[in-house]
Amino acid sequence: MTTAPRRPARPRGTKGGAESSAGAYLLSPQAIADLSEIWDYSAREWGTAQADRYVMALRDACGALASGPMRGQSAEHIRAGYRRQIVGTHVMFFRVGVNGVIDVVRILHQRMDVGAQLALVPPGPRR
Structure with a gap:
């Protein structure tokens, strides 16, 4: 019998926002x-400790973008106002929102159909 990996109610560091x-x-x-x-995927494939480290690396990258959003590359070809940052095997898509707050809209694996995934995101910054 296989068991699912121990999973916290919410992966560490996945609340809706933070300040750097x-x-x-x-x-x-x-x-x-x-x-x-x-x-979930990382925990299944590489264990919970690695899953925690990887999600924290993604969150750390969000904090770095908050201190310098122009570090990310333009993704205007995907949608106006979008930028992206590669972290590991994932791409963080974000936009600079109201008062300069970074609005991370999706975190997608590099092999995903980015256009199809981002088409599901409403345009414009959140208020």
């Missing part, structure tokens, strides 16, 4: 779901 020393960021509901799925 230089700015703040928000995670969309889709980005939170992405982090949860990433944690």
Whole structure:
């Protein structure tokens, strides 16, 4: 009998937003779901400790973007105002929202159909 990996109610560090020393960021509901799925997959494949480390690396990258959003590459070809940052095997798509807050809209694996996934995201920054 196989058992599912121990999974916290919410992967560590997946609340909807945070402040860094230089700015703040928000995670969309889709980005939170992405982090949860990433944690689940990583825990199954490589164990819970690695899943925790990888999700924290993604969250750390969000904090780094809050202190310098222009670090990310333009993703204007996908949608106006979008930028992206590669972290491991995932791509974080974000936009600079109201008052300079980073709005992380999705965190997708590099092999996913990005256009199809981002088509599901409503346009414009959250208020």
